[in-house]
Amino acid sequence: MSQDLLLKVELRSDPSMLCVVRGAMERLTETFGFSPADCRSVTRAVDEAITNIMRHSYQGQIDRPIELRCRRVPKRSGKASGDGFEVLLSDRGPAVDPKKLRGRRLDEIKPGGLGLHFIRQSMDVVEFTRGRGANQLRLVKYLHPEQQD
């Protein structure tokens, strides 16, 4: 097992599992060293990303696999930062077109379309890729330098 791996979970695409993942993220981000506000941000981003997989990739099916992995990654070179908290989410749904992944304008008052905005607002890196029949979402949030041990 990689020394950088912090957590690896495989869960079903059942919305009742969201609170379980949030609980794990809250504890893990706190242990990692994030401030309470950043713990909430990362937890929210992961929750919204998994919600998007459940709703859009899997179209509401509750028995499909979602893999979540969390790793510590090195600090960014050339930038003042601490280590990064990386989240990798994989699903087996249809290919996602990254060009279609944009949140809606916030000056419109309407339900929906906020998940991606919350994800981008919370994380330093948001990357969508596809490989080996799976969609992969990579999220990274870096510690502030003063938060690093």
Add this chain to the structure above:
Amino acid sequence: MQISARRIDTTTIFDVIGDIDLANSPEIRKALLKEIKETKTPRVVMNLAKVRYIDSSGVASLVEGLKASRDAGTRFVLFGLSPAAREVLQLSRLLKIFEVHDTEEQALG
């Protein structure tokens, strides 16, 4: 998540306890829209004092309630927002769109 309703004069207060996410936001949406569109209650108040977490689907349910209330001429009020709930509404630039109060007394005033 638990949601229950109580009525005071021409106001319905929904007391919500727990997290609001994809697992239960449809229940919130259904309760709100039924109260506003079918029962046509003049004022609908959401007590969110015991809601620790709300995600974008929960916010979407509140927005649908707000839109329905505007169409129906119903007053739609939120109170007791936790820091996390307030933060989410601020991030979505919706905090100023809703009528928000700190306490039930203010919400019913």
